[in-house]
Amino acid sequence: MMKVIIQKFGGTSVGTRDQRERAARKVLEAQANGYSPVVVVSAMGRMGEPYATDTLLGLMESVGDDADPREQDLLMSCGEIISAVIMTQTLKAMGCPAVGLTGGQAGIITDESFGNTRILEVHPGRVVDCLGKGQVVVVAGFQGISKNGEVTTLGRGGSDTTAAALGVALDAEAVEIYTDVEGVMTADPKMVPEAKPLKIVSYSEIVEMAHLGAKVVHPRAVEIAMEGGIPIRIRNTFSDAPGTLVCDSSMVSDKTIIQSDRVARGVAHLMNITQVRLDLRADVNESGILSQVFRALADARISVDLISVLPTTICFTISDSVVDEAICVFESLGLKQEEIRITPGCAKVSVVGAGMRGVPGVMAKVVETLADAGVSIYQTSDSHASISCLVMKEDVLKALRGLHTAFGLGV
Numbered sequence: 001m002m003k004v005i006i007q008k009f010g011g012t013s014v015g016t017r018d019q020r021e022r023a024a025r026k027v028l029e030a031q032a033n034g035y036s037p038v039v040v041v042s043a044m045g046r047m048g049e050p051y052a053t054d055t056l057l058g059l060m061e062s063v064g065d066d067a068d069p070r071e072q073d074l075l076m077s078c079g080e081i082i083s084a085v086i087m088t089q090t091l092k093a094m095g096c097p098a099v100g101l102t103g104g105q106a107g108i109i110t111d112e113s114f115g116n117t118r119i120l121e122v123h124p125g126r127v128v129d130c131l132g133k134g135q136v137v138v139v140a141g142f143q144g145i146s147k148n149g150e151v152t153t154l155g156r157g158g159s160d161t162t163a164a165a166l167g168v169a170l171d172a173e174a175v176e177i178y179t180d181v182e183g184v185m186t187a188d189p190k191m192v193p194e195a196k197p198l199k200i201v202s203y204s205e206i207v208e209m210a211h212l213g214a215k216v217v218h219p220r221a222v223e224i225a226m227e228g229g230i231p232i233r234i235r236n237t238f239s240d241a242p243g244t245l246v247c248d249s250s251m252v253s254d255k256t257i258i259q260s261d262r263v264a265r266g267v268a269h270l271m272n273i274t275q276v277r278l279d280l281r282a283d284v285n286e287s288g289i290l291s292q293v294f295r296a297l298a299d300a301r302i303s304v305d306l307i308s309v310l311p312t313t314i315c316f317t318i319s320d321s322v323v324d325e326a327i328c329v330f331e332s333l334g335l336k337q338e339e340i341r342i343t344p345g346c347a348k349v350s351v352v353g354a355g356m357r358g359v360p361g362v363m364a365k366v367v368e369t370l371a372d373a374g375v376s377i378y379q380t381s382d383s384h385a386s387i388s389c390l391v392m393k394e395d396v397l398k399a400l401r402g403l404h405t406a407f408g409l410g411v
Contacts, residue, residue: 002131005030006175008040008141008163011052013178013237014083015045020090023237026178027136028096036131038170040141040163041087043079053079053142069114073153077102080140080159088138098136101126103162104145106137107169112146116155119144122169139166157218164221168228175230177217178237183244184209184216186266186409191400194410198265200245205265205354208386212350213268222246263362264353264407267400271393274323275343275378278314278335289333290314296329306348306381306390315379317390320344346378349399350388351407357384365406373402
């Protein structure tokens, strides 16, 4: 019986010939260890490089701003297809039988919400046939095909989602996500130099961290892997470090490792946030303005976060990029200028850890730490595995470093 392993390589792992050869050696190593690899690749490089997705989008935008979503998806799928073909040729040049497939050819079936489609089904028969012939299968990530035969894309982080979906469909031993860092870090090492890679994190913790700003793996991919019970390992393409294992406790063979006793596992942050505060004269429920505000924002496709509702106040955050649209929404509802308070230049700083659930004093430590660092808190939210604080963007560095130290994450 084949032992399938999914190996996903991001744009920084396949951007140059040297990087692709290093990635290919990871594939050959997996083969030597008795696995049948399925490789998922992102488009090569980043914005400005010839085949990066953002570069392709720029090409379309140079023609006009009214791009049809269908044609845009067709164009954006090209970057990953190019990457899959070149990676396939790299493996062949190194003596490894390989075949490249588009997402559709690999059986990724989606809806038709162009630009951010969801995977409906995976039919991996062709992948299984190729593996049975001893070939490494290289799949173009980030894309699929609808039941009507339309080429679709899965949105940002879509290659991670492709890898996880194939992992579940093929009952893989694991999904390996290769990137240019050592794994999931306790904080962004560019902001907190003493940040360390985590050996093991739970599915729920990494989903929280990803939603709250950690950019190592897409949360949709983790949720798919969690539902299928497939472990994820996040590794560095350019080192032999073991990386971070993402799983639940039942998958850990070494029972001497106690993870849940730590209150916090990491800190994360999101920038480019604006706080909106609507101070109204009437009760927001009795006047009906509460439902009107959120329905109008939804119809304008404006996402909201950190929501607080008081009898005469509605407070929430939005992205800096949609402030003008939001103000138009409020004016259309008849809100007066003095009722709308906009505070740009904010950021969300979060402490994440499944071990904080039900533990007294965690919020006290967060508040005290930020106060000691001279950081003002403008809003908060929490879940069973995180506490988030809205701060000014110029205070993010102090907040992250203070919280990282206070919760012992660098030890």
